[in-house]
Amino acid sequence: MSKKVTAFYLLLIFNVVVPEDGSVYDYNPGNFKHQIEGLDGNFIMFYAPWCRHCTEFEPIWSELAELVNTRDSKFAIAQVDCTQHANLCQEVDITGYPSLLYFHKSSFSPVEYKGTRDLPSLTLFLSEVFTIRSEKLSKSSDEVKISTGMAYLTDHNIEKFVSKGQHFIMFYAPWCRASQKLSPTWAELALQYTHNPYIQVGKVNCMDSEMTCKTFDIKQYPYLLWIVNGRIMGVASSDASLNDLNEYVDRMLLAENHDPDKFMKKKKALPVARISEETFETFLEKELVFVNFFAPWCAHCMQLNPLWTKLGEKFLNESRVLIADVDCISGLPTLILYKQKKIVNVDHGSKPLESLISLVSGHLEPGTQDQTEQPATKDEL
Numbered sequence: 001m002s003k004k005v006t007a008f009y010l011l012l013i014f015n016v017v018v019p020e021d022g023s024v025y026d027y028n029p030g031n032f033k034h035q036i037e038g039l040d041g042n043f044i045m046f047y048a049p050w051c052r053h054c055t056e057f058e059p060i061w062s063e064l065a066e067l068v069n070t071r072d073s074k075f076a077i078a079q080v081d082c083t084q085h086a087n088l089c090q091e092v093d094i095t096g097y098p099s100l101l102y103f104h105k106s107s108f109s110p111v112e113y114k115g116t117r118d119l120p121s122l123t124l125f126l127s128e129v130f131t132i133r134s135e136k137l138s139k140s141s142d143e144v145k146i147s148t149g150m151a152y153l154t155d156h157n158i159e160k161f162v163s164k165g166q167h168f169i170m171f172y173a174p175w176c177r178a179s180q181k182l183s184p185t186w187a188e189l190a191l192q193y194t195h196n197p198y199i200q201v202g203k204v205n206c207m208d209s210e211m212t213c214k215t216f217d218i219k220q221y222p223y224l225l226w227i228v229n230g231r232i233m234g235v236a237s238s239d240a241s242l243n244d245l246n247e248y249v250d251r252m253l254l255a256e257n258h259d260p261d262k263f264m265k266k267k268k269a270l271p272v273a274r275i276s277e278e279t280f281e282t283f284l285e286k287e288l289v290f291v292n293f294f295a296p297w298c299a300h301c302m303q304l305n306p307l308w309t310k311l312g313e314k315f316l317n318e319s320r321v322l323i324a325d326v327d328c329i330s331g332l333p334t335l336i337l338y339k340q341k342k343i344v345n346v347d348h349g350s351k352p353l354e355s356l357i358s359l360v361s362g363h364l365e366p367g368t369q370d371q372t373e374q375p376a377t378k379d380e381l
Helices: 003-015 032-038 052-068 086-091 119-137 158-162 177-192 210-215 242-252 299-314 353-364
Strands: 041-047 075-081 099-104 111-113 145-147 150-153 166-172 200-205 223-228 231-236 288-294 321-327 334-339 342-348
Touching (some): 032 075, 041 052, 041 119, 052 075, 099 119, 111 119, 150 177, 158 166, 166 242, 177 200, 177 242, 288 299, 299 353
Parallel strands (some): 041 075, 150 200, 166 200, 288 321
Antiparallel strands (some): 099 111, 145 150, 166 223, 223 231, 288 334
16 A cells, blocks of 8 residues: 555544544544534533543543434534643643533634533533524524434424424523523433434423413423423423433333334334324224223232233234223223224223133134124223
């Protein structure tokens, strides 16, 4: 290989940051400018290996990188070793370690982070600097900006954005102390669900988007709405811890077993479908649908739950059968078997597994005499 070709490859390696999911990127004089110009944002720690504060802070910085740095991310968490790249650190005017600077795309005038060095505070800072930048770039853009898992919604983009899918939205006012208190927790929640395809966490500044907050009848701050396909499906407590919010998401989230398109292909990891009002008619398209109407607090329902899962596993590869459940508020458990969208059997209370298997298998046989024949309606939900 010629010296020129060798030099070219060395220069290429020197200037390109090869992304590794979850790792802190190492910047140097060769790739620094390229990264600032190429990404929407770079949050960089300038450090020295001998610095005790840097060493103590490193696990938190790595945790932030684990959440932000992915192959598809337009943002980067990076670091520069000032003992190796003293000239670069001097150009950026680094006078102490660690120094945390955020660079907007193609801007070499950074925003310095001077807050508490913990994960919630760092993620809140990222959210704030990105929001300010987005507002300066375009006040009327209908594009939804998403940074560190958070969707920034306005009068111009919220309607189309929330019309499809599941969204957990915080409506807030910057001057509101309760909003300020919740903001770091909300930022951390958004980070946790960054790569979850079934939910988008977002926020609306009601001082900038008055029309939106009027439309959603927001009369207090912060106000947390669970929105599914444009419809308000729930209101969460604003006086909530991160654990409380996680529990609320787990309770409300319609995941893979709620998605008819994925579940009905029979290439599913979960044996029981979760039916909601919106998916009722779609799930009933199977020839035989056995539904458990249950309540989470009901002792008999809890007793039936493991048997119902085993029943789903039993008919996992039977394309004509769907085993499902519906989370109700009262009544229970009520087991309704649908055949070609008509009710053919109704039972109450827990049943032995073999009895349930026999019931389903019996109705798969040709010429089965149905006990009842009633059209299925959403009222059953």
